[in-house]
Amino acid sequence: MGYHVSIAGSLDQSVDRALERGCTTFQIFTRNPRGWKFKPLGPKEIEGFRRKVRENDYHITVAHMPYLPNLATPRDDVYKASVEALSAEVDRCDKLGIPYLVTHLGSHMGMGIEKGLHRLIAAVNKALDDNKNEVMILLENMAGTKNSMGSTFEDIKRIIAGAKQKDRVGLCFDTCHAFAAGYDLRDEKRVNDAMKRLDERVGLDKLKVVHANDCKGDLGCHLDRHEHIGMGGIGPHGFRAILRHKVLRDLPFILETPIDSRRNEFEDISEFKSLAEGR
Numbered sequence: 001m002g003y004h005v006s007i008a009g010s011l012d013q014s015v016d017r018a019l020e021r022g023c024t025t026f027q028i029f030t031r032n033p034r035g036w037k038f039k040p041l042g043p044k045e046i047e048g049f050r051r052k053v054r055e056n057d058y059h060i061t062v063a064h065m066p067y068l069p070n071l072a073t074p075r076d077d078v079y080k081a082s083v084e085a086l087s088a089e090v091d092r093c094d095k096l097g098i099p100y101l102v103t104h105l106g107s108h109m110g111m112g113i114e115k116g117l118h119r120l121i122a123a124v125n126k127a128l129d130d131n132k133n134e135v136m137i138l139l140e141n142m143a144g145t146k147n148s149m150g151s152t153f154e155d156i157k158r159i160i161a162g163a164k165q166k167d168r169v170g171l172c173f174d175t176c177h178a179f180a181a182g183y184d185l186r187d188e189k190r191v192n193d194a195m196k197r198l199d200e201r202v203g204l205d206k207l208k209v210v211h212a213n214d215c216k217g218d219l220g221c222h223l224d225r226h227e228h229i230g231m232g233g234i235g236p237h238g239f240r241a242i243l244r245h246k247v248l249r250d251l252p253f254i255l256e257t258p259i260d261s262r263r264n265e266f267e268d269i270s271e272f273k274s275l276a277e278g279r
Contacts, residue, residue, distance in 0.1 A: 072106035072116035105150035121162035176213035
């Protein structure tokens with residue numbers, strides 16, 4: 001169980017922040033997520049991060065793609081930069097010893113889902129062909145906002161089917177996005193039904209990481225707005241069911257909940273642990 005932690009100061013300080021929060025896994029951006037430019041990783045930076053991860057027994061760590069890339073865009077200049085960013089992040093994850101890179105699937109911006117899928121598949125294949133390592137790209141299911149890609153299990157299935165290196169492409173299941181896209185997760189039966197549908201279309205063996213976020217909106221709202229654990233549409237009963245599911249319960253959970261006057265990350269982590277313990 002972990003949280004998305006900051007790399008402010010230096011990459012290795014993210015490990016300290018994960019420890020402070022009682023995390024047994026964690027997620028980071030490997031660089032500034034709000035810009036295109038970034039500095040190459042230096043030997044000391046790499047060793048410092050890897051040493052702290054190793055010394056504190058973090059067997060699974062996760063990286064997330066920056067915000068600006070759009071792997072489904074019709075704009076050639078943005079697409080080229082986005083594919084280069086994806087390829088660079090796969091390389092950076094390998095250097096840092098991070099096995100999973102989570103990516104949003106972008107927006108086709110009115111170009112149409114078929115062309116968007118074609119671009120997405122080509123981007124994933126190019127990034128993996130560029131990097132002969134074992135880093136796995138995890139496709140994150142999305143909430144279904146206008147022109148967005150990957151809000152259905154069928155879309156995820158098609159992207160994986162188009163991948164040349166299928167063993168290096170998996171799924172990061174975001175609970176908020178799934179609920180907003182119309183997959184009901186409010187109790188055990190509904191969680192089991194959703195996971196059955198996921199298994200039939202994608203395969204539960206492809207599911208590697210869970211982003212545990214409640215949803216501010218109602219079922220099928222198509223709004224990507226994360227809420228504190230148990231305080232949104234999924235609610236505490238839903239998260240208890242998610243944590244009891246025979247496949248989900250053994251996966252790494254990463255919280256990306258808001259930090260505000262109602263609750264901070266320490267309190268959300270505490271609430272999540274309580275639900276995991278059946279309280």
